[in-house]
Amino acid sequence: MPSKKMAVKAESLSQKDTWISIAIIGVLFFVFGFVSWINAILIPYFKIAFTLSNFDSYLVAFAFYISYLVMSIPSSYLLKAVGFKKGMMFGFFIMAVGAYIFIPAAMGRTYEVFLLGLFTLGTGLAVLQTAANPYVTILGPKDKAVQRISIMGIFNKGAGILAPIIFAAVVLRVGDTELFQQLETMGELEKNAVLDELIQRVIIPYAVVGTVLVGLGILVRFSPLPEIDTEHESAELAEANSSKTSILQFPHLILGALAIFLHVGTQVIAIDTVIGYANSYGIGLMEAKVFPSFTLAFTIIGYLIGISLIPKVITQVNILRICTLLGTTFTLLILFTSGDVTLFGITTDVSIWFVVLLGLANSLVWAGIWPLALDGLGRFTKLGASIMIMGLCGNAIMPLIYGYLADLYDVRFAYWVLFPCYLYLVYYAVYGHKVRKWAFAK
Structure with a gap:
């Protein structure tokens, strides 16, 4: 168990130490983004390499993110036992194992082994996210938490912008488009040889990623990042929580975890399905x-707006309300608008650009929910954070629902799955975060 003497209260850190800590956590969020958002291109890549249906291809997201549901609470106990820094080191090491699993998976072109590697990567990320999100939430004034989380989001989504481009540059070749079109006309032996070569292109990139992750784990362990005391409660908060014996006695947290579940589901659908949706309009x-x-660039624009305007011009709660309403509006526009438009030199149906604009709508939802959900938890903060991280399994389940609807109907109709999600997020932004007592409680 980490020494209590080594742990410090967040408010006791100097401004310099606070910014050093934010910078280190920013590096973590960059890694989160790179490893997570590369799934956006892994899904169509594996769909070709393993000749998968829409549903089966979204098992990439399922395997990666279901680990958050399975591992988040064990992660909180790990962090409680060894502290943030050692816990983060272990998280990086687990991620490295996941990256290395891609090597035998590619050698045998075995989809199930790739899914195991993705689950292991997600497990390591569950540990890191359980530590990093509450860390940055409490690392400064409460009313500026969205600003800090937005800065982390820029690191995260910036990596997400780079990840598919770098992956494509390293793995894809000139002429692959024609090659993919020829697969259906090839004989079985020739096709298998081509697909074996295609999938084995991931071996060197993921070997490098695994080695980098090991190095980052060692660096974080010996970094100047301080241990933050999340067990401390003010006298007023301790009195308010004196009768609390269970995390389930914080309705705003449980409702917030459901909001996170639906939010990350909408976010991953917007990013991981847009390539397939564009393919349906003939874009290779x-x-x-x-x-x-x-999509991620628009998310970063949203973060910059949040950093500039919160809390001087607009409150965290109001920006959350605006974003959730935008998400509802853009979803309806995806479903009910059509017609070609040319943007950034690409001519395609306008509805694709509304999928892209979901990046703006989603930008400040995560940052808005976290401080509201963790408010007043005190000694329950670590466990509360793990409950919130469990909500990230929405990334696993929502794409499968989208994929099922896409196979059953079509890839455009499947975006109906977003509509009820955004309606609930509007509810949480307007009312749900204020609930401090269950209606059925005495």
């Missing part, structure tokens, strides 16, 4: 690979 993988980067 080599050209469509830029759409996730466009």
Whole structure:
């Protein structure tokens, strides 16, 4: 168990130490983004390499993110036992194991082993996210938490912009578009040889990623990042929580975890399905690979707006309300608008650009929910954070629902799955975060 003497209260840190800590956590969020958002191109890549249905291809997201549901609470106990820094080191090491699993998976072109590697990567990220999100939430004034989380978001989504582009540059070749079109006409032996060569292109990149992750784990362990005391409660908060014996006695947290579940589901659908949606309009993988980067670029624009305006011009709660309403509006526009438009030199249906604009709508939802959900938890903060991180399994489940609807109907109709999600997020932004007692409680 980490020494209590080593842990410090967040408010006791100097401004210099606070910014050093934010910078280190920013590096972590860059890694989160790079490893997570590369799934946007892994999904169509594996769909070709393993000749998968829409549903089966979204098992990439399922395997990666279901680990958050399974591992988040164990992660909180790990962090409680060894502290933030050692816990983060272990998180990086687990991620490295996941990256290395890609090597035998590629050698045998075995989809199930790739899914195991993705689950292991997600497990390591669950540990890191359980530590990093509450860390940055409490690392400064409460009313500026969205600003800090937005800065982390820029690191995260900036990496997400780079990830599919770098992956495509390293793994895809000139002429692959024609090659993919020829697969259906090839004989079984020739096709298997081509697909074996295609999937084995990931071996060197993921070997490098695994080695980098090991190095980052060692660096974080010996970095100047301080241990933050999340067990401390003010006298007023201790009195308010004196009768609390269970995390379930914080309705605003549980409702917030459901909000996170739905929010991350909408976010991953917007990013991980846009290439497939563009493919349905005749845009090939080599050209469509830029759409996730466009979506993430709009997310970064949203973060910059948040950093500039919160809390001087607009409150955290009001920006959350605006974003959730935008998400609802853009979803309806995806479903009910059509017609070609040319943007950034690409001519395609206007509805694709509303999928891209979901990046703007989603930008400040995560940052808005976290401080509201963790408010007043005191000694329950670590466990509360793990409950919130469990909500990230929405990234696993929501794409499968989208993929099922896409196979059953079509890829455009499947975006109906977003509509009820955004309606709930509007509810949480307007009312749900204020609930401090269950209606059925005595």
